[in-house]
Amino acid sequence: MKKKPNLVKINRWQKFWTPARILVIGFASLILLGGILLSLPIASENGQGLPFHDALFTATSAVCVTGLIVVDTGTYFSTFGELVIISLIQVGGLGFMTVATFVLMFTGRRIGLKERLLIQESLNVSSMDGLIRLTRNVVLFTLAIEAFFAVILTIRFAQDFPLGRAIYYGAFHAVSAFCNAGFDLFGDFKSLADYVGDPAVNLSIMSLIILGGLGFTVMVDLGRKAVARKHRLSVHTKLVLIMSFALLVIGTLGYYQLEHNNPDTLAELPAEDQWLASAFASTTARTAGYASINYETMSESGQFWTVLLMFIGASPGSTGGGVKTVTTLVILLFVWTVVTNKEHTVVYRRTVSPRTIYKSLTIAVISAMTIILATMILVLTDGKEFLRLLFETTSAFATVGLSTNLTPVLSDSGQFVIMIMMFIGRLGPLTIALALAARANKQKGDVKYPDGNLYVG
Structure with missing residues (x-):
């Protein structure tokens, strides 16, 4: 006689594999695979192989589309290593479930309910209506945008490099910029410093960063x-566009005001280049990681301004990180509602649900607490300047990748903290919390207790 399967164990196993847990384990597995590949001798120019902890850090930064590095990408890695990195960036930016779904669609395989739930969680959308069509459009839009700007960058880089390298550089940086990763191949940890006043490179990279940071649902809309x-x-699209434009303008004005007299950043540049560099800094601080000026020599006020912009980050459902633009706007609207003593938070003649407000506040509070905790740990383990440590932890959590050149010199424990921050930031603090939490028992009805008299403010 055949043994009947233990239905209780199967049911428990199925309950364990929630969408949040599958995403966390999936991203962790992708990082581990990337770390193994990048530690191979073939991945480095010297043929000796990168130490595994450094390879794992690089893979984490690539999959989490951050851009923080411990070795120089352009000079240390071989072509094989660079291709591994850009592949990890593309899959990490789109989300491995989006890529897997597109492959299944291409091969004609059926996509079940469980896969649809995973895609919904990955793309951060509220409904499964038209989800497969959205996934297809996301991938096609991404490839089209990357290809278009890869051609523009190739034409520009062809003036400085042989055609083959120009094509390679154009494609690499188009993918890296659209995915808000910030990895570059120019060497010596200098990012785009050589192109600080170049309109073609700056405007192309800025356009890619902005488009990648708007969110896939917004692009489709x-x-x-x-x-x-x-x-x-949609109302969501309008809010994303308004907030993104406002942050770009305010960020540009802030950088120019704070840094235009600093000889180590903007003061030595022509006036038009100062504005271009300020606009680029405002764009890249929203989770991209490319730098045309030196953030190590930036004023403390400029560094803190960058921390604020990094904390806000890109928009929901995008390749970028941070608490997100709409989350920030919802909190500001709610504060205005309380200050003006109104009953409901309203935008574009639509009421913002209490659940959305609570979720926004929860994300902001958890994010701030996570950054503060990580910064304090780094103060204890590495003892560097507080503002620079705050800068690095915020950059890691918001998956930005900007650095004051501190990450490569952190201790192993310090770099491990940065890795954890990148991982949490890419998946989102709520997704991590849901993955770690046990599934709550469903009650037959919610119990309403008497109100407690608490005094706040």
Whole structure:
């Protein structure tokens, strides 16, 4: 007689594999695979292989589309190593479930409910309606945008490098910029410093960063608007566009005001280049990681301004990190509602649900507490300047990748903290919390207790 399967064990096993846990384990597995590949002798120029902890750090930074590095990407890694890195960036930026779903669609395989739940969690959308079509559009839009700007960058880089290298550099940096990763191949940890006043490179990279940071649902919504003029943009899309534009303008003005007299950043540049560098800094601080000026020699006020912009980050459902633009705007609108003694938080004649407000506040509080805790740990383990440590931890959590050149000299324990911060930041603090928490027992009804008299403020 065949033994009947233990249904209790199977049920428990199925309950364990929640979408949040699958995403966490999936990203961790991808990082581990990337670390193994980058530690191989073939991945380095010297043929000796990168120590595994450094390889794992690099893989984490690539999969989490951050850009913080412990070895110089352009000079240390071989072509094989660079291709591994850009592949990890592309999969990490899109999300491994998005890529897997697109492959299944391409091969004609059926996509079940469990896969759809994973995609929904990965893309951070509220409904499963049209989810497969959205996934297809996300991948096609991404490849089209990357290809378009890869051509532009190739034309520009062809003036400085042989054609083959120009094509390679154009494709690499187009993917890295759109995924908000910030990895570059120019060597010596200098990022885009050689192109600080170059309009073609700056505007192309900025456009890629902005498009990648808007969010996939917003890009699809804008695509529909471009095709059908009568299509009405969603409230979410409008808020993302308004907040993104406002942050870009405010960030640019802030950098110019704080740094235009600093000879180590903007003061030595022509006036037009100062504005271009300020706009680039404002764009890249929102989770991209490319740098055209030196953040180590930036004023303390400029560094703290960068921390604030990094904390806000990109938009929901994008390749970027941070608490997100809409989250920040919802909190500001809620504060305004309380200050003006109104009952409901309203935007574009739509009421923001209490659940959305609570979620936004939870994300902001958990994010701030995580950054503070990580910074204090680094103060104890490495004892560097507090502001620079705060800068690095915020950059890691928001998956930005900007650095005051502190990450490569951190202790092993300090770099491990940065790795954890990148991982939490890419998946989101709520996803990590849901993955770690046991599934709550469903009660037949919610119990309403008497109100407690608490005094705040």
